[in-house]
Every structure is written in structure tokens, then in C-alpha cells.
Amino acid sequence: MAVEQFSGTDDFYGFIDLLVKRLSTEGLADHAAKLHTLIHDVAWTSGSELLGELGLELKRIQELHEPHLPSDLVEAISRSRAFVREYWPDL
Secondary structure (H helix, E strand, C coil): CCCCCCCCHHHHHHHHHHHHHHHHHCCCHHHHHHHHHHHHCCCCCCHHHHHHHHHHHHHHHHHHHHHHCCHHHHHHHHHHHHHHHHHCCCC
């Protein structure tokens, strides 16, 4: 899974969709479903609220599973969290 710079939130959300698929293949279907729900099934009052919730779930995934994940997936999660921190520095 290639880690890339994101041109904006739409690009980032597309990357999260790819991350959802990859997490599912790594046996993390619950986390994948949570990310999918955050992106597609919740009516957010603001984009920054969505980014904050995505950041929290990405942090949870990394804290719980990083030692057991392939390095490219760890890198993808880290890059995604870095994008969220541009908007939510404390996450």
C-alpha cells in the first residue's frame, strides 16, 4: 500500500477507503468497519469533527496492533494520522 501526500480531505478520505480494505485483509474487520462507518454512515456537523474521529480510531488501531502489522500498513496509518494532526495537533 503506497503512502502518499494528500492533496486535501477528499484525497485523504479515498485513501481511508483503501485502508479499510487493507485492514480487512489483515483480519482487522472491526476496525475497518469503524473507519467505513465514520466516512460513509455518519452525518457530521463539520469536516474537522470527522477528521478528529478518524484520528482517534487510527490511533487506537496503531496502539493495539502496530507490532503485528506489516510495515507498509503501519506507515500508511502513520501518514494518515499525520494528516489528521494538521487539523487536530493534539491527536
